[in-house]
Amino acid sequence: MKQAAQEAGFELAGIAPVREFSELERFPEWIAAGRAGEMKYMEAHDETGSLKRASLQSVAPWARSVVVCAINYNTAQPYSTQVEGLDRGWISRYAWSQEDYHEAVMRRLQIVDAKLKQACSHPFAQDAKEWGTHAPEAPALQTRCYVDTGPLVERVYAKYAGVGWIGKNTCILNQKMGSWLFLGVILTSLELEPDQPAPDRCGTCTRCIDACPTDALIAPYQLDSNKCISYLTIEKRGAVPEEMREGVGRHVFGCDICQDVCPWNRRAPATSAVEFQPRHGLVNPALDWLAEMSPDEFRERFRRSPIRRAKRNGLRRNAVIAMGNSGDRDFLPVLTKLAADEDGVVAGHARWALTKLKSEN
Numbered sequence: 476m477k478q479a480a481q482e483a484g485f486e487l488a489g490i491a492p493v494r495e496f497s498e499l500e501r502f503p504e505w506i507a508a509g510r511a512g513e514m515k516y517m518e519a520h521d522e523t524g525s526l527k528r529a530s531l532q533s534v535a536p537w538a539r540s541v542v543v544c545a546i547n548y549n550t551a552q553p554y555s556t557q558v559e560g561l562d563r564g565w566i567s568r569y570a571w572s573q574e575d576y577h578e579a580v581m582r583r584l585q586i587v588d589a590k591l592k593q594a595c596s597h598p599f600a601q602d603a604k605e606w607g608t609h610a611p612e613a614p615a616l617q618t619r620c621y622v623d624t625g626p627l628v629e630r631v632y633a634k635y636a637g638v639g640w641i642g643k644n645t646c647i648l649n650q651k652m653g654s655w656l657f658l659g660v661i662l663t664s665l666e667l668e669p670d671q672p673a674p675d676r677c678g679t680c681t682r683c684i685d686a687c688p689t690d691a692l693i694a695p696y697q698l699d700s701n702k703c704i705s706y707l708t709i710e711k712r713g714a715v716p717e718e719m720r721e722g723v724g725r726h727v728f729g730c731d732i733c734q735d736v737c738p739w740n741r742r743a744p745a746t747s748a749v750e751f752q753p754r755h756g757l758v759n760p761a762l763d764w765l766a767e768m769s770p771d772e773f774r775e776r777f778r779r780s781p782i783r784r785a786k787r788n789g790l791r792r793n794a795v796i797a798m799g800n801s802g803d804r805d806f807l808p809v810l811t812k813l814a815a816d817e818d819g820v821v822a823g824h825a826r827w828a829l830t831k832l833k834s835e836n
């Protein structure tokens with residue numbers, strides 16, 4: 476299994492058993508406290524009324540093991556904390572890629588899944604087919620591959636598969652690779668020998684908590700999505716609450732700060748996978764370009780990109796907030812135009828940005 480994962484391009488792979496891990500007890504508390512914001516898909520329940528993502532046993536009772544695979548998406552570009560200048564935007568490292576990670580990771584998972592099925596097929600099955608006889612009964616193997624959308628908290632299984640520990644910023648960190656990792660999981664009915672969980676190596680460090688500009692890390696290992704720039708710029712529809720806008724800074728899609736400052740990412744290796752290399756113009760992008768992007772250009776530029784998730788007007792809204800935070804009066808003319816934009820949310824945020832820029836100078 477691990478060899479197959481490596482051959483498919485994953486740097487790390489491990490096996491977790493299906494258990495009621497103590498971290499999963501945190502999930503219902505997190506939902507009940509409203510920490511998922513408006514991400515309703517996180518609150519899906521099964522027919523017994525339990526949260527699907529909190530208990531794999533009830534949603535997939537056939538599952539015995541979870542194969543967790545991780546792939547490095549770090550590229551050789553600087554970190555957001557190393558780049559000066561508020562007059563350009565920041566797209567998070569995972570999103571400037573050539574291809575949407577859901578596709579890139581799923582494609583590889585399916586290769587591993589196919590090899591698993593091949594390895595488990597009965598040795599006489601092919602011969603029996605050719606001879607027109609019945610193959611001896613092999614136990615039915617069930618598997619399901621997921622990237623993000625499965626009924627499980629992937630990071631908890633990644634910990635128990637030994638892929639990495641859950642850091643105080645809530646991300647999976649690996650001692651050698653850092654945290655620029657995408658996760659993909661294969662649920663399987665096979666009882667595979669589990670790996671050892673990765674030990675927590677955060678120690679007394681609190682850099683991520685100290686650096687978060689919006690105090691979204693409300694305590695070690697606990698994130699409030701409502702305050703997280705990643706949530707506000709990717710998942711939040713409509714208006715960004717006014718009191719949160721300044722903290723968003725120049726982020727236009729996602730946020731990397733709590734990973735940029737992490738000492739375990741100081742020497743994180745860069746990937747050679749072509750899918751994760753940055754698209755032209757997306758590292759430190761021009762804000763007026765994003766804010767004025769036409770529907771055709773948006774469709775063209777962001778085909779097969781995770782950035783489509785924000786939708787065109789969401790991305791434009793984010794660019795307008797960043798302009799308001801830029802302190803750059805050169806944006807006044809474009810913001811004046813956008814204050815009359817046909818999208819009410821973009822227009823409202825442009826008026827906020829105009830007021831802010833004018834009051835600062």
Ligand code: B12
Pocket residue numbers: 498499500501502505514517528567568569622623624625627628629630631641644645646647648654655656657658659695696697698700703705706709710728729730731733
């Ligand atoms: C919803 C979601 C988000 C939300 C909420 C994030 C969050 N922390 O939950 C938002 C939109 C904010 C988000 C942001 C990002 N995400 Co996201 N996201 C998800 C998703 C779909 C579900 C996560 C989830 O279930 N959260 C529920 C909460 C409760 O989990 P948690 O915060 O991790 O808390 C756990 C532990 O911290 C622990 N715990 C909680 N409290 C305590 C207290 C103590 C004392 C202890 C010991 C433990 C503990 O238990 C919790 C689990 O129950 C997963 C994919 C998946 N299906 O799992 C991707 C995923 C987590 N995201 C990912 C990525 C890449 C990101 C971003 C880096 C993107 C970006 N650059 O903007 C940021 C990172 C922000 C951050 N610091 O987490 C990757 C993470 C890879 C990694 N190395 O960890 C995942 C796994 C997607 C993938 N397939 O690769 N994401």
Ligand code: SF4
Pocket residue numbers: 644686687688689690691692698702703704705730731732733734
């Ligand atoms: S992604 Fe950004 S806003 Fe969210 S917790 Fe990390 S530093 Fe804070």
Ligand code: SF4
Pocket residue numbers: 642643644645648676677678680681682683684733736737738739
């Ligand atoms: S910055 Fe420090 S506390 Fe935060 S995840 Fe990294 S090592 Fe852990």
